[in-house]
Amino acid sequence: MFNFTPLLGARSPPSASQSLLELDGGVKVLIDVGWDEHFTVSNLEALERHVPSLSIILLTHATPSHLGAFAHCCKNIPLFAQIPIYATTPVISLGRTLLQDIYSSTPLASTVIPADSLAELSYASGSSPSDPTPQLLLEPPTSDEIAHYFSLIHSLKYSQPHEPLPSAFSPPLNGLKITAYNAGHTLGGTIWHLQHGMESIVYAVDWNQVRENVFGGAAWLDASGGGAEVIEQLRKPTALICSSRGAEKSALTGGRKKRDELLLDTIRATVAKGGTVLIPTDTSARILELAYLLEHAWRKEHSNNSSDSPFKTAKLYLASRNVGATMRYARSMLEWMDENIVKELEADETSTNRRQHKRDDSKQIGNRDNQPAGKTDGPFEFKYLRLLERKKQVDRILSRPGARVILASDLSLEWGFSKEIFHRIAEDNSNLVVLTENQAMLNGSMNDRTSLGSLLWSWYQEKRDGVAIETGTDGQNLEQVHSGGRELQTGFAARVALEGRELLAYQQYLATQRRSQTQATLGNGATLESAADAVDEASSTSSSSSDESDPDRQGKALNTSAKVANLHRTKTGLNKETLGVNILLRQPGVYDYDVRGKKGREQMFPFVSRRRRADDFGDIIRPDEYLRAEERDEVDGHDMRDGVSGKENKLGQKRKWGDAGLKDEDGEPGSSTANKRRQQRPTATDRNGTTNGDVALTDQLDRELDELSDSSDSEAAEGVNGPSKLVFHQHSINAHIKIAFVDFAGIHDQRSLSMLIPLIQPRKLILISGSASETSYLANECRQKLVHTAPESAVKAQADVYTPIDGETVNASVDTNAWTVKLSSGLVKRLRWQNVRGLGVVTLMGHLAAMELDQHDAADSISKKRQKLLKDDDEEESKARQTRLDDKGQRFDPILDVLPASIAAATRSVAQPLHVGDLRLADLRKMLQSTGHTAEFRGEGTLLIDGLVAVRKTATGRIEVEGGGFGAPDYPIKDAEGSFHAVKRRIYDGLAVIAGG
Numbered sequence: 001m002f003n004f005t006p007l008l009g010a011r012s013p014p015s016a017s018q019s020l021l022e023l024d025g026g027v028k029v030l031i032d033v034g035w036d037e038h039f040t041v042s043n044l045e046a047l048e049r050h051v052p053s054l055s056i057i058l059l060t061h062a063t064p065s066h067l068g069a070f071a072h073c074c075k076n077i078p079l080f081a082q083i084p085i086y087a088t089t090p091v092i093s094l095g096r097t098l099l100q101d102i103y104s105s106t107p108l109a110s111t112v113i114p115a116d117s118l119a120e121l122s123y124a125s126g127s128s129p130s131d132p133t134p135q136l137l138l139e140p141p142t143s144d145e146i147a148h149y150f151s152l153i154h155s156l157k158y159s160q161p162h163e164p165l166p167s168a169f170s171p172p173l174n175g176l177k178i179t180a181y182n183a184g185h186t187l188g189g190t191i192w193h194l195q196h197g198m199e200s201i202v203y204a205v206d207w208n209q210v211r212e213n214v215f216g217g218a219a220w221l222d223a224s225g226g227g228a229e230v231i232e233q234l235r236k237p238t239a240l241i242c243s244s245r246g247a248e249k250s251a252l253t254g255g256r257k258k259r260d261e262l263l264l265d266t267i268r269a270t271v272a273k274g275g276t277v278l279i280p281t282d283t284s285a286r287i288l289e290l291a292y293l294l295e296h297a298w299r300k301e302h303s304n305n306s307s308d309s310p311f312k313t314a315k316l317y318l319a320s321r322n323v324g325a326t327m328r329y330a331r332s333m334l335e336w337m338d339e340n341i342v343k344e345l346e347a348d349e350t351s352t353n354r355r356q357h358k359r360d361d362s363k364q365i366g367n368r369d370n371q372p373a374g375k376t377d378g379p380f381e382f383k384y385l386r387l388l389e390r391k392k393q394v395d396r397i398l399s400r401p402g403a404r405v406i407l408a409s410d411l412s413l414e415w416g417f418s419k420e421i422f423h424r425i426a427e428d429n430s431n432l433v434v435l436t437e438n439q440a441m442l443n444g445s446m447n448d449r450t451s452l453g454s455l456l457w458s459w460y461q462e463k464r465d466g467v468a469i470e471t472g473t474d475g476q477n478l479e480q481v482h483s484g485g486r487e488l489q490t491g492f493a494a495r496v497a498l499e500g501r502e503l504l505a506y507q508q509y510l511a512t513q514r515r516s517q518t519q520a521t522l523g524n525g526a527t528l529e530s531a532a533d534a535v536d537e538a539s540s541t542s543s544s545s546s547d548e549s550d551p552d553r554q555g556k557a558l559n560t561s562a563k564v565a566n567l568h569r570t571k572t573g574l575n576k577e578t579l580g581v582n583i584l585l586r587q588p589g590v591y592d593y594d595v596r597g598k599k600g601r602e603q604m605f606p607f608v609s610r611r612r613r614a615d616d617f618g619d620i621i622r623p624d625e626y627l628r629a630e631e632r633d634e635v636d637g638h639d640m641r642d643g644v645s646g647k648e649n650k651l652g653q654k655r656k657w658g659d660a661g662l663k664d665e666d667g668e669p670g671s672s673t674a675n676k677r678r679q680q681r682p683t684a685t686d687r688n689g690t691t692n693g694d695v696a697l698t699d700q701l702d703r704e705l706d707e708l709s710d711s712s713d714s715e716a717a718e719g720v721n722g723p724s725k726l727v728f729h730q731h732s733i734n735a736h737i738k739i740a741f742v743d744f745a746g747i748h749d750q751r752s753l754s755m756l757i758p759l760i761q762p763r764k765l766i767l768i769s770g771s772a773s774e775t776s777y778l779a780n781e782c783r784q785k786l787v788h789t790a791p792e793s794a795v796k797a798q799a800d801v802y803t804p805i806d807g808e809t810v811n812a813s814v815d816t817n818a819w820t821v822k823l824s825s826g827l828v829k830r831l832r833w834q835n836v837r838g839l840g841v842v843t844l845m846g847h848l849a850a851m852e853l854d855q856h857d858a859a860d861s862i863s864k865k866r867q868k869l870l871k872d873d874d875e876e877e878s879k880a881r882q883t884r885l886d887d888k889g890q891r892f893d894p895i896l897d898v899l900p901a902s903i904a905a906a907t908r909s910v911a912q913p914l915h916v917g918d919l920r921l922a923d924l925r926k927m928l929q930s931t932g933h934t935a936e937f938r939g940e941g942t943l944l945i946d947g948l949v950a951v952r953k954t955a956t957g958r959i960e961v962e963g964g965g966f967g968a969p970d971y972p973i974k975d976a977e978g979s980f981h982a983v984k985r986r987i988y989d990g991l992a993v994i995a996g997g
Contacts, residue, residue: 002239003813004810010804012806015037015065016065017032018034030056030083031058035064058087062284067098071141082168089155094187107137158182179195187336189215204218205243210752213292235761260293262742266434270738271310271314271404280410280418287409291380316404327382331381419492480738483736486735487734489732496725766804824846827897847903927986946979
């Protein structure tokens, strides 16, 4: 059984993606926890209802539309954090920086308390129902909490099957296997393959078959077979769940190279006039492709001394609140990128070592490579791209004159630096905003929830105020749409502290939520042990012998522990009777407690004893204590393994060089980033090998970066701490900025979908994650193409394409049919069983005929027994079990009999022999060595026998034997049989040879 339910993202613009897969036995798999750019809490109601029954959770991409609600669910939905979650390493690392960027950039991500809940509280407290309901915010997850949530995710690698562990409240998974494959859209993006019984499910949402600068293509095609076939693991699944985004988009002529040239020409035309180019993008996924392209374009132009490119005078910036951590993770995960990135890194290391070797041989010889000695230009070692992580840094660079290019988050322009920068530059017609993805509006109409990015996309599509034509380097016309001075009103979200009655309502809501969650948690037996552990760690303990000797005391202790845990969570009703002797620890200023008449643990002073976590093999080892520096969970450079960030320097504590109690002008601990950067500058000896222009450029860039760092170091923490509410400030501007579009979405197009889906040959196709027009277009095209590939009728193929809407359940179970057939006695006598690894294998070839039951005595006796059993069954079952009747009332059963001689001769001439079994090269090596042959492994998957015969096993299980027919004198063998024939005979002995006929 397989039921599929799209919770979000079906037949609608790709604002969010949430999918629920229900398998046989009650196994439920949730794939993605996406959120839209407005962070609407009501979109998570369907997900919250299914959380208590989920088995595992899978994540596909590190984008807001695929995991934007992950931290919210972990913090605000009970039991969500207890469900096993699986993703690739890049999705975990980049997803962490993404959510830290979101929650530090906008209060919209904080949960707004529903208005109906506040209305109930106001009615209970006697407030006037006519008062306007404020948008109260819950406390957002901190960076430490987000790092902790992502540390709970189990990391997987590509192409490695894994049997996941179910949640504590899930039924057994019954052999469920999950495998991740490269999706090509983002770093670590995943195409999931789920194998459960006879169900083979492929979940492929947002993939890209085309190779890019940073990301390799999706892992659909088998490279060893020339790229003409889909890999065996993803071929012919029982169900393919595919996104329909880009189904109506045509591929750009010229491919990736032409796309890159269009973007660079568009930027060049604006910066040549001294304008500012804003490129809104995401904060952790597609930003890597754009940053790599622009950095290498700037390197190329600066290395050409004879050109007067405008890139030499334009500044390049990347603005995002946590972009530094994102780039650190990217530099440590180059093996997940395209193979050209790895080759570039290896070539750079080779050239660096060569320059260092020359410098060591003769320090008097100048460096002619225009590169400081010891400094590398790796793929993500930025030389011209400057990172901006603070608002003051952005204000500083915008206040300076000159051309600049700014990559900023977010793509929707609803939060992040992109929205602020757009409002600063929108009134100047010499500036340009470049859209990199299609941001179609919901249902094609504008409303109050329309994002700024969608509004600009509609302006670009309308072209109402004319188009400015620029000429590219190849003579092609570049379109830049005028805004025409339209009035643009947008709201900026701000967090305001609560006061008075609003603060009281907030506290009442929290108390109500804690009480309901505690009752639900204690009502669930899965978390009883954790509640008891919390009580044991926070309360005193007595000897185990005294507790075990009195059953009544044990029951009283258990009830008291549960009550204390409940009251500890609600923070109410902690009186002296409930606390008992623990009042000496719980309440400050209490030093006396009367122990007269007390029993058990009430007679002794409380002692907190931490429970040691151990298993059958001893103390549990914490793997995070043995991680390398680049593998640790860091937030702003601080280790987050224990949930502690930035400990204060104490007497006798070790500290890093240069961090000896530095304080800024506000008395806060200062940052030594600028000092480290000054220390890392090339010295006079290092500059001997550089040209004067490179030294001047390096000094200028270092001075600018030092100024930006100084401004960020003294910047105070933004936002309001504590209870707050959401307030919008409206701003109105007249937009004169130009709008351009270059497709950098990195998503499949019409050609990829129409080519690959027929090659995959799914039995059932489910289309999600696209607009209604894209989904309908792709569904009609797939019905026509799958008709020709389907072995059954066209009507059956057309019914196998589903286009559900949000909340609609689709039954996509595999169609299985089973028949019972008898074997004649003559055919049974001819069967020749073969033993393969403990299993009996036999081949059958016979003639199917109808046998009348009264023709054979044995068959007649069997039918009588069957009729006797049918009397006890219901009428419906008896009809299904009875044999067929012909027109004359005679009963027949299907029987497989020996082939007639004429038919057998014709079949034997066309049938090909078939080998059944799985040969292991290690077993073959042992068998050949036991018979006197020499066998040794040479390379991966190759076995060399007697130095003459090579046996190879391909990835698909095919065995290839190459070599001579006779043994060489240097390799004596026990028998006169040649090496080739000996190897061939041993291979056949390990397989069942099913000969034709």
